Amino acid sequence: MRIAKTIELDEHTERELRVLAKGRRVQARLQQRAVVVLMAAAGLQNKDIAVEAGLDRRQVALWRQRFLDGGIDALRKDAPRAGRPATVTAAMESRIVHATLHDKPVNATHWSTRTLAEHLGLGATTIRRVWRSNGLKPHLGRTFKLSRDPRFEDKLLDVVGLYMNPPEHALVLSCDEKSQIQALNRTQPGLPMKRGRAGTVT
Numbered sequence: 001m002r003i004a005k006t007i008e009l010d011e012h013t014e015r016e017l018r019v020l021a022k023g024r025r026v027q028a029r030l031q032q033r034a035v036v037v038l039m040a041a042a043g044l045q046n047k048d049i050a051v052e053a054g055l056d057r058r059q060v061a062l063w064r065q066r067f068l069d070g071g072i073d074a075l076r077k078d079a080p081r082a083g084r085p086a087t088v089t090a091a092m093e094s095r096i097v098h099a100t101l102h103d104k105p106v107n108a109t110h111w112s113t114r115t116l117a118e119h120l121g122l123g124a125t126t127i128r129r130v131w132r133s134n135g136l137k138p139h140l141g142r143t144f145k146l147s148r149d150p151r152f153e154d155k156l157l158d159v160v161g162l163y164m165n166p167p168e169h170a171l172v173l174s175c176d177e178k179s180q181i182q183a184l185n186r187t188q189p190g191l192p193m194k195r196g197r198a199g200t201v202t
Contacts (some may be wrong), residue, residue: 004061005068007041014041016072025073033075036060088126095120096130100138110138 009017020026020034032053039049046064050057066074096116099112105115113124113131131137149155160174 004040004064007037007064007067009037009041014038020072020075028077030034033063033067036063037075040064040067053182086132092122092126093130093134096122096127097134097136100131100136112139 017034017038021031021038023031026034032055036053036055038050040046040051040060046057046060049055049060053060056131063075084186099116100111103111103119105111108115111119113127116122116125117127143153159172162170166172
């Protein structure tokens, strides 16, 4: 019969493992791994630990060996999954960011992950990951309007004061003094989207 490798714990490591094994906020899988190591250190064989912990014997052997190789830190990490990892090269990321900031889709005001992915021949997940890492949110926009009224600040303080400290039984109405008249020109230029800031429109 094959004998499992012995685990010897120093006082500090054993104490840390016991904290992990009983911690209320510790992930269940990490708790289970800590229990496996503690039982292994107590001299139990893999088949006995498997029965006690409700695991497959191969899992017990795996975490015993992981601990021997890398200590407690190794218990916190899962093995990398099979398959090719998704990688985004610096050139690819630069291409995505440039297209997002400087190109416009046909018949649309901004890119979606799907339309930009089709445009660049990439996956939508890749586009989403690059946008997130660069703080790009093409679907968001902010509007603003600046007044040229020299008394604008005084009027603003009056309006804000009504909201902050309204008189008793006050009724506040908002009116457009030029209803049904559409502005022909922008009084302030909109600001383009950039990293970490949505585009703005007046």
